[in-house]
């Protein structure tokens with residue numbers, strides 16, 4: 001559905017997107033991750049035909065985004081990173097405006113408005129000004145507006161930034177609903193838990209695409225699972241104290257805190273017993289140790305470290 | 313098949329709602345023009361009337377008092393006090409209590425009756441040139457009339473040998489509001505409407521809503537026209553208000569046809585709004601939009617013939633004036649309001665304004681890039 005080949009964007013001497021290539025198949029939820037300023041929004045803007053690529057090309061349903069910009073407009077919906085609706089207009093008026101913008105009128109327009117209101121559950125706020133909606137509701141409205149012309153691909157640039165966890169979960173439920181209807185979704189986010197829910201993920205770092213694929217496949221990558229190593233989860237009291245002690249243990253490669261536990265990447269040879277002894281040395285006698293699979297975060301950390309190593 | 317004005321109705325709908333919902337913006341669109349109109353209208357009223365005059369009458373006769381009355385009867389002067397010495401008279405002018413000092417020496421009546429040259433002295437504050445020249449002309453006129461009628465009496469003739477009978481057409485009272493106020497309308501309309509549209513697209517750019525418009529199938533002609541029409545309506549309401557003020561507050565009658573005037577106004581506002589849109593397609597933020605609008609507004613104030621007659625300008629300023637819509641509008645407005653001209657007399661101006669408007673509008677639609685960055 002979406003295909004990029006060496007997509008590149010330069011702003012003067014600065015390269016914001018550097019030879020990025022990937023494909024997104026129809027009906028999938030593609031999670032696009034990366035730190036602030038890594039070039040996520042720039043990629044989306046190129047895919048929507050808002051920015052001219054400096055090099056490379058991208059197609060949506062086979063149409064070149066730079067040359068057939070008008071053609072792709074009916075195929076795509078775009079929800080930009082800024083909240084970009086008209087604050088002065090009510091929910092109803094915003095929907096009517098976007099409907100007309102996409103050429104709807106009369107009964108067809110009203111019918112589509114009703115469908116969108118039902119889809120995003122906007123009934124209670126129909127005549128409230130957009131300026132007075134809370135973050136989650138604003139995002140629902142923005143999404144409803146982006147869907148007015150029934151696009152087959154929806155681009156969402158950080159749709160969950162700054163909204164509360166409940167609204168965040170509800171928004172994702174909606175996204176799954178769209179996906180099940182056959183829509184292709186392209187979502188940028190900072191949240192790892194959101195990434196885990198995507199059918200495909202891409203990770204961009206310093207303008208370069210580091211990795212792209214299905215989460216489960218990525219977790220099997222050799223860089224993520226170095227030979228003769230294993231990942232352990234250690235749950236105990238005083239994790240921070242424990243962490244200092246464990247880091248001293250020979251054979252421990254990385255150790256990071258996750259709430260009440262720590263995640264370790266250790267040599268195969270490191271035994272559970274040696275970890276318990278080390279913890280007991282700093283006064284921690286209770287510890288629950290179990291093997292775990294790598295998370296997506298582990299994947300991205302491992303890949304970023306490797307690439308930085310290459311760079312130096 | 314691509315419709316050239318695709319999305320126009322959507323933008324029109326939204327723009328009307330946004331403008332009418334925002335009372336602050338509306339207030340700032342309407343209030344300054346009203347104030348500017350009233351301020352400009354009064355400030356530029358340089359009809360000199362009832363200037364303060366102090367009198368030093370050392371003669372104290374019927375004749376000398378008659379002379380003072382002659383000065384007062386011109387309506388140009390009014391007596392604000394009597395002084396006792398030349399020093400006191402000079403001090404009154406220096407302190408700004410009077411613009412004019414009239415000194416009638418003790419032997420005035422005696423010289424007059426003896427057929428000698430009877431002299432009076434007039435001191436004039438020259439710090440304001442308009443006031444000084446008006447005072448000078450009036451004072452000379454009074455003395456000239458006085459002399460001529462005395463000579464007539466001596467020769468026994470009843471009538472002047474030569475008499476010029478001036479008849480001033482179109483503004484017989486030579487009131488300056490009649491000259492200035494139509495120009496004020498032109499300038500005030502320019503300020504309000506150019507800023508309004510210059511801001512409107514820039515605000516969408518800043519708020520990020522422009523991106524949303526650009527991913528839709530909206531055509532740039534549709535966008536531009538949708539932005540323009542609501543402000544055209546608002547501009548017409550504003551123009552009607554200004555013309556009402558002109559008529560009722562400044563008592564400037566409209567000699568020509570109202571429909572001719574409004575035809576001129578519609579075309580003129582269309583021109584100004586296109587100019588504003590052109591600014592907003594280029595400006596990246598509101599500050600830039602403001603500065604760029606000023607670039608167009610300042611010359612309109614100075615080179616359009618609004619204050620200074622264009623005929624006396626150096627050729628370069630005259631040429632700049634010829635490029636400004638305001639110039640043509642002011643000429644047209646003065647012709648219709650003061651001289652009762654009809655559209656048949658001034659259709660060229662209308663055609664020039666319409667041409668400028670269409671060219672500017674086409675330019676902003678063509679220059680507007682449906683990309684960001």
Ligand SMILES: Nc1ncnc2c1ncn2[C@@H]1O[C@H](COP(=O)(O)OP(=O)(O)O)[C@@H](O)[C@H]1O
Pocket residue numbers: 011016034035036037038039040041042043685
């Ligand atoms: N129009 C622009 N002109 C110059 N630099 C830009 C422009 N847009 C983005 N950038 C730069 O490109 C980089 C990537 O930006 P962006 O794609 O917005 O990152 P992200 O969305 O991942 O946070 C940033 O360093 C940003 O400053």
Ligand SMILES: [Mg+2]
Pocket residue numbers: 037040041042081157
């Ligand atoms: Mg971004």
